Amino acid sequence: MSERMSVLLNKKPCYDIVFTKGFGGLPEELAALECGARKLCVITDSKVDELYGEEVLRLLEGKCAKAVKYVFPQGEASKTLDTVKDIYRFLIEEGFDRKDMLLALGGGVTGDITGYAAATYLRGIDYVQIPTTLLAQADSSIGGKTGVDFDGYKNMVGAFKMPRLVYMNLAALQTLEDRQYFAGFAEVMKHGLIKDAPFYEWLIENMYEICERDLTVLQEMMVRSCNVKRMVVEKDPTEQGDRALLNFGHTIGHAIEKARGFELYHGECVALGAVAAAYISWKRELLAMEEYYEIRDMFVPFYLPISVDKLDVQEILRLTKSDKKMESGQIKFVLLKKIGKAVIDRTVTDEEIVAAINEINFSEEDAHA
Numbered sequence: 001m002s003e004r005m006s007v008l009l010n011k012k013p014c015y016d017i018v019f020t021k022g023f024g025g026l027p028e029e030l031a032a033l034e035c036g037a038r039k040l041c042v043i044t045d046s047k048v049d050e051l052y053g054e055e056v057l058r059l060l061e062g063k064c065a066k067a068v069k070y071v072f073p074q075g076e077a078s079k080t081l082d083t084v085k086d087i088y089r090f091l092i093e094e095g096f097d098r099k100d101m102l103l104a105l106g107g108g109v110t111g112d113i114t115g116y117a118a119a120t121y122l123r124g125i126d127y128v129q130i131p132t133t134l135l136a137q138a139d140s141s142i143g144g145k146t147g148v149d150f151d152g153y154k155n156m157v158g159a160f161k162m163p164r165l166v167y168m169n170l171a172a173l174q175t176l177e178d179r180q181y182f183a184g185f186a187e188v189m190k191h192g193l194i195k196d197a198p199f200y201e202w203l204i205e206n207m208y209e210i211c212e213r214d215l216t217v218l219q220e221m222m223v224r225s226c227n228v229k230r231m232v233v234e235k236d237p238t239e240q241g242d243r244a245l246l247n248f249g250h251t252i253g254h255a256i257e258k259a260r261g262f263e264l265y266h267g268e269c270v271a272l273g274a275v276a277a278a279y280i281s282w283k284r285e286l287l288a289m290e291e292y293y294e295i296r297d298m299f300v301p302f303y304l305p306i307s308v309d310k311l312d313v314q315e316i317l318r319l320t321k322s323d324k325k326m327e328s329g330q331i332k333f334v335l336l337k338k339i340g341k342a343v344i345d346r347t348v349t350d351e352e353i354v355a356a357i358n359e360i361n362f363s364e365e366d367a368h369a
């Protein structure tokens, strides 16, 4: 059975998140957004297009003024202003005007690019998120962050633009490759760790079903995970304060992602960054030692890394400090006071960061210990 959750902006309903098990409910949801006389453009990447592009386009036919599809090459390398320019050109050729709408069908890259195109084309048109990866369903499709990478900096150019709807087909999670699925799971774990200890315990209790991708358990998991994200973005939609808690694991994580030339997936780097941040939290006596080791070891059954070989510690430190999460020259670090309670801290020193990077730096010595 489908479920829905309303996300508020300034205390007023802004958009709904629909949790369901197919694309069949999409026409009805779009009808509720009065799409009958509007042109719709599905924006998707080459991989997702092969899986769902035609199915979604067919569902829209006859339900709107015109339905078209724009496909770009799959991968982070497409998350640039050049792709956005190509989308503008396509929309102009297809005669899209202010009342028309974009549909982002795919993962985080698709959602971020489409959202940015929607935020800027004709000074802003509507868009809908139809996330198909776990990363996008758990995190990037909710909260209106849109943007592109620029000159090697992730998400450097962007805008806040709330979607009109987030439509989650949970069955799409069953078609993901294992590595991609589990990488996305790091963001789900993050939500439990920063805000919801009972949810974190529930994830561990339901480990088997989550790994097997049981649809009933996936639905409960996504509703609870999105509820954490909803609460955070409702309170602080434009990241003036507490929304930065969602960056738990991302400060060192982004640095590793960049240092490794994106060979590790984003969620894998978030898991590594979460272990590093939990380590600093333990060393500061915010977390007990047992809590640190529990946090670290609970990534393992979900096939997420807790160490990585041959990290260049000084390079990671430098990249950590050049991240856009810096504010007036200080790093906004997210630490854990306990499982389910994260705090923002601006006093983390280089020495603490180096010790944390060493903790996740796999060495031959550890392997033989």
Ligand code: GLY
Residues within 6 Å of the ligand: 139, 140, 142, 143, 145, 243, 246, 247
């Ligand atoms: N992905 C973090 C946020 O939405 O703020």
